[in-house]
Amino acid sequence: MNATAQSSTEVRGAAVRFDHVQKSYDGVTLVVKDLNLDIAPGEFVTMLGPSGSGKTTCLMMLAGFEPATHGEIFLNDKPINNVPPRKRGIGMVFQNYALFPHMSVAENLAFPLEIRKLGKSERDAKVKRALDMVELGAFGNRRPAQLSGGQQQRVAVARALVFDPDLVLMDEPLGALDKQLREQMQYEIKHIHESLGVSVVYVTHDQTEALTMSDRVAVFQDGVIQQLSSPDALYESPQNSFVAQFIGENNKLSGKVTARNGDLCTLVLDDGTQVQAEAVNIGEPGARSTISLRPERIELQPSESRDNIVDGVVKEVLYLGDHLRIVMSVAGNDEFIVKLPNGGRKTIPVEGQVYKLGWSAVDAKALDAVG
Amino acid sequence: MSASTTVSSTSGSSGASGPLTNDGQPLKRSLARALRREKFRALLLISPLLVFILVSFVMPIGDMLFRSVENKIVEQTIPGTVRALASWDADSAELPDEAVFAALADDMMLAQEIKIHTRLGSRLNYDQPGISSVFRKSGRKIKGLDHEAAMAGFIAIDPAWGTPEAWTTLRNMKAWPGKFPATAQSWDNWKAWYLSEEKEELDPATTIPHGFTYAALYHDLAAMPASSIDAFATSKNTDAAALFKNLVGQVDSIPSDDFKAQFADIEKGWAELDNWQAIQRLSPRIVDSYFLAAIDAERTAEGIESKPDNERLYLKLFVRTIFMSLVITGSCILLGYPVAYLLANLSVRASNMVLILVLLPFWTSLLVRTSAWKVLLQQQGVINDLLVWAGVINEAGRLVMINNMTGTIIAMTHILLPFMILPLFSVMKTISPTYMRAAKSMGASDSLAFWRIYFPNTVPGIGAGSILVFILSIGYYITPELVGGTTGVFISNRIAYHISSSLNWGLAAALGSILLILVLALYWTYDRIVGIDNVKLG
Numbered sequence A: 001m002n003a004t005a006q007s008s009t010e011v012r013g014a015a016v017r018f019d020h021v022q023k024s025y026d027g028v029t030l031v032v033k034d035l036n037l038d039i040a041p042g043e044f045v046t047m048l049g050p051s052g053s054g055k056t057t058c059l060m061m062l063a064g065f066e067p068a069t070h071g072e073i074f075l076n077d078k079p080i081n082n083v084p085p086r087k088r089g090i091g092m093v094f095q096n097y098a099l100f101p102h103m104s105v106a107e108n109l110a111f112p113l114e115i116r117k118l119g120k121s122e123r124d125a126k127v128k129r130a131l132d133m134v135e136l137g138a139f140g141n142r143r144p145a146q147l148s149g150g151q152q153q154r155v156a157v158a159r160a161l162v163f164d165p166d167l168v169l170m171d172e173p174l175g176a177l178d179k180q181l182r183e184q185m186q187y188e189i190k191h192i193h194e195s196l197g198v199s200v201v202y203v204t205h206d207q208t209e210a211l212t213m214s215d216r217v218a219v220f221q222d223g224v225i226q227q228l229s230s231p232d233a234l235y236e237s238p239q240n241s242f243v244a245q246f247i248g249e250n251n252k253l254s255g256k257v258t259a260r261n262g263d264l265c266t267l268v269l270d271d272g273t274q275v276q277a278e279a280v281n282i283g284e285p286g287a288r289s290t291i292s293l294r295p296e297r298i299e300l301q302p303s304e305s306r307d308n309i310v311d312g313v314v315k316e317v318l319y320l321g322d323h324l325r326i327v328m329s330v331a332g333n334d335e336f337i338v339k340l341p342n343g344g345r346k347t348i349p350v351e352g353q354v355y356k357l358g359w360s361a362v363d364a365k366a367l368d369a370v371g
Numbered sequence B: 001m002s003a004s005t006t007v008s009s010t011s012g013s014s015g016a017s018g019p020l021t022n023d024g025q026p027l028k029r030s031l032a033r034a035l036r037r038e039k040f041r042a043l044l045l046i047s048p049l050l051v052f053i054l055v056s057f058v059m060p061i062g063d064m065l066f067r068s069v070e071n072k073i074v075e076q077t078i079p080g081t082v083r084a085l086a087s088w089d090a091d092s093a094e095l096p097d098e099a100v101f102a103a104l105a106d107d108m109m110l111a112q113e114i115k116i117h118t119r120l121g122s123r124l125n126y127d128q129p130g131i132s133s134v135f136r137k138s139g140r141k142i143k144g145l146d147h148e149a150a151m152a153g154f155i156a157i158d159p160a161w162g163t164p165e166a167w168t169t170l171r172n173m174k175a176w177p178g179k180f181p182a183t184a185q186s187w188d189n190w191k192a193w194y195l196s197e198e199k200e201e202l203d204p205a206t207t208i209p210h211g212f213t214y215a216a217l218y219h220d221l222a223a224m225p226a227s228s229i230d231a232f233a234t235s236k237n238t239d240a241a242a243l244f245k246n247l248v249g250q251v252d253s254i255p256s257d258d259f260k261a262q263f264a265d266i267e268k269g270w271a272e273l274d275n276w277q278a279i280q281r282l283s284p285r286i287v288d289s290y291f292l293a294a295i296d297a298e299r300t301a302e303g304i305e306s307k308p309d310n311e312r313l314y315l316k317l318f319v320r321t322i323f324m325s326l327v328i329t330g331s332c333i334l335l336g337y338p339v340a341y342l343l344a345n346l347s348v349r350a351s352n353m354v355l356i357l358v359l360l361p362f363w364t365s366l367l368v369r370t371s372a373w374k375v376l377l378q379q380q381g382v383i384n385d386l387l388v389w390a391g392v393i394n395e396a397g398r399l400v401m402i403n404n405m406t407g408t409i410i411a412m413t414h415i416l417l418p419f420m421i422l423p424l425f426s427v428m429k430t431i432s433p434t435y436m437r438a439a440k441s442m443g444a445s446d447s448l449a450f451w452r453i454y455f456p457n458t459v460p461g462i463g464a465g466s467i468l469v470f471i472l473s474i475g476y477y478i479t480p481e482l483v484g485g486t487t488g489v490f491i492s493n494r495i496a497y498h499i500s501s502s503l504n505w506g507l508a509a510a511l512g513s514i515l516l517i518l519v520l521a522l523y524w525t526y527d528r529i530v531g532i533d534n535v536k537l538g
Helices: A002-008 A055-063 A105-115 A120-133 A149-161 A179-196 A207-213 A231-236 A241-246 B002-011 B027-067 B072-077 B079-085 B098-113 B117-127 B131-144 B149-157 B164-172 B181-198 B211-223 B226-233 B238-245 B259-266 B273-281 B289-294 B314-345 B348-363 B366-377 B382-390 B405-429 B433-441 B446-474 B478-483 B491-500 B505-529
Strands: A016-023 A032-039 A044-048 A070-075 A090-093 A167-171 A199-204 A216-221 A224-229 A251-261 A264-269 A274-279 A288-293 A308-319 A323-330 A333-341 A354-359 A364-368 B297-300 B303-306
Touching: A016 A055, A032 A055, A032 A224, A044 A055, A044 A207, A055 A090, A055 A167, A055 A199, A055 A216, A090 A149, A090 B433, A105 A120, A105 A149, A120 A149, A149 A167, A149 A179, A179 A207, A199 A207, A207 A231, A216 A231, A216 A241, A224 A231, A224 A241, A241 A288, A241 A364, A251 A274, A251 A333, A274 A308, A308 A333, A323 A354, B027 B505, B072 B079, B072 B117, B079 B098, B079 B181, B079 B273, B098 B117, B098 B131, B098 B181, B098 B211, B098 B259, B117 B131, B117 B273, B117 B289, B131 B259, B131 B273, B149 B211, B164 B181, B164 B238, B181 B211, B226 B238, B289 B297, B289 B505, B314 B348, B314 B405, B314 B446, B314 B491, B314 B505, B348 B405, B366 B382, B366 B405, B366 B478, B405 B446, B405 B478, B433 B446, B446 B505, B478 B491, B491 B505
Parallel strands: A044 A199, A044 A216, A090 A167, A167 A199, A274 A364
Antiparallel strands: A016 A032, A016 A070, A216 A224, A251 A264, A251 A288, A264 A274, A288 A364, A308 A323, A308 A354, A323 A333, B297 B303
């Protein structure tokens, strides 16, 4: 990382634009429905979604391995629909690394440089720099099979970057690594991105990965971007129930909107409880809505007056070290979760007891109805 | 280092001579004991196959290979002659002496009685053409040989020699059989002859041997220094002393039957130096003559030499076999590679369909497939008809595509193609399509990505397929036999000929051994160049 720190000043990334892009494999169903996405130079954008949501298809269209059925993709404002993959100059890291097994690590890295007809000395210098960047300088002569999964992953990243592309695509590159290595690699990739200034489009189904690394995250569902925003916005203000559900942990409370009051609204839950929530994505009064509430924003036995105070029965208490995880039954939801930070308190909630719960209206997001 | 620390931490004791277990036993021994049971069970599991392979493969092959050098028949058929001939100098321009002919007469007497002399003739005939008829023709006339002269000579010196007691005395002497090798051999021959002729064991107490044995006795005595006979005559064995007393100084006076001249009369081949040289050359139990014949060489007076050009056959056949096998392997790669690629890259349903088409030939008889090629390729066949009809060739210029090399190559490529496609397919299936995508994303064109990335990864498949096809084709028999004519046959056809027609099994075994050595040598070369661990069947 140190070796590349000095070149971190300029941003050289490419701009990508998806313009009304649609994709269908069978001519019956659309895998990608009307995709519009702008990626700024040097930005790290993650496409996040469950499998089958169309995120990998979008990546493959950008790389050129799948043609767009409709619409146009622009790379630095130039349409690239008819440009073959090899002329797009995009670096790519594949899910299982796709390191060429019959070549050494150095030969793998030199391959794109050979194609670009670089001289031997220049080639060697670039390969060395790229290997140093991923801290594998001593491994140039090894075969990929002689490396560990994490090392192979680094080689794949180095290979995607060695020919100085402006845009790097990563297709679930950390999927095959164990948790600890995955977290370490997340930071390394993020640092490389920051120091090189390239644009990165990253595909994953792991929300932690997306939140850790990205400038912006596009949440995919059913071939549509459900929300495109920064990681904190995604968590703090989800635009619909799917995003709220998909990102982080979330309690759902279903009810009916009774009144709207500026940014806030009043709902009657299915068991008759009346609550206040922030009106994010609701219909007219009378329409059904689902409230999304993060478990760590709920206070047990609220000392001060809160916007909402509700009774709940403790069903299960799990001790998780840094916090207590309490499963409760609240307003008809039997899987209502409350996270209590472990502040050294003596009293632990007792199973079967009724407790008062309180939360602010702004922490409860009234979204589109689910189920 | 790390191993010893691990062990000492678990056992608490670590001896100077390697780690120990808790009860003080060396760890290695304990481990071996623990694994022995498992090894034994594993061995038990494979033992049926092991025994089967041993009985049905290793032993017959070993026996066959041994036949290529085995040559007991000469010593078994004419043992006395072989012994007597050992001292003959083949380079002297003279025939062997009378002792050899006497032994031959004796051996042949028995051989023709039990009818094995023609078998020896056939064996010798492989290396000495014409000698077979010498043996065959002599056989009938051996009984007519005069062989009583030596016997009469002995009896004239001392009538005791005409009694069974004399022979009992002789055979009880300490010098028997050491100083009387020819006589002892002849006595055994006589016993066997008697059994065959009279259908009963001979009783030495009542029977004296025939004249050939007296002749052998004469030659044994003649070969001894006079002092030996003196010693017999004065020995403590009074019976022997009495028997030999009158012989002192008289041995030279015993008349000879002159078997040498008699044999020359029976069959003039016995007076030919070549024949005797061949017999002496082929006397040992282990000979290299089959191998020499298999590489078109022979042993002459000047040493090992190549046969004249017009008699050379096998080297040319070996070269042709290897050349054609290489061509067949090459064609299989060229034709099989695209098919395997297609198979590996089609959808599962479609590739199963194509795979069935590839395997279809396996379900039809080899004979039918080969015959089908005959129908297609012959001069009045389908392909020639089509070409003539299309005007590519005219009626007179019909192509000769069968009963020659072309026919063999076409038919065998067709038959062996699946053996190339299947390993290639299974290797290609393991090559992730992302390799090609990765190469293209780095800027490689389709052909560059193929040659630099895809093809090198299929080399193990090509290697496996090539070894399979090459080894199968180098020993192929039935197809060349059917469509090879004279110019398209393989060495194996020659081997089959020697096994079933000429019955020269030794030569067939030698040819087979050379073929085996060739294959092993090629395998070794392949291992050195490509590396055998670079071969993948899937």
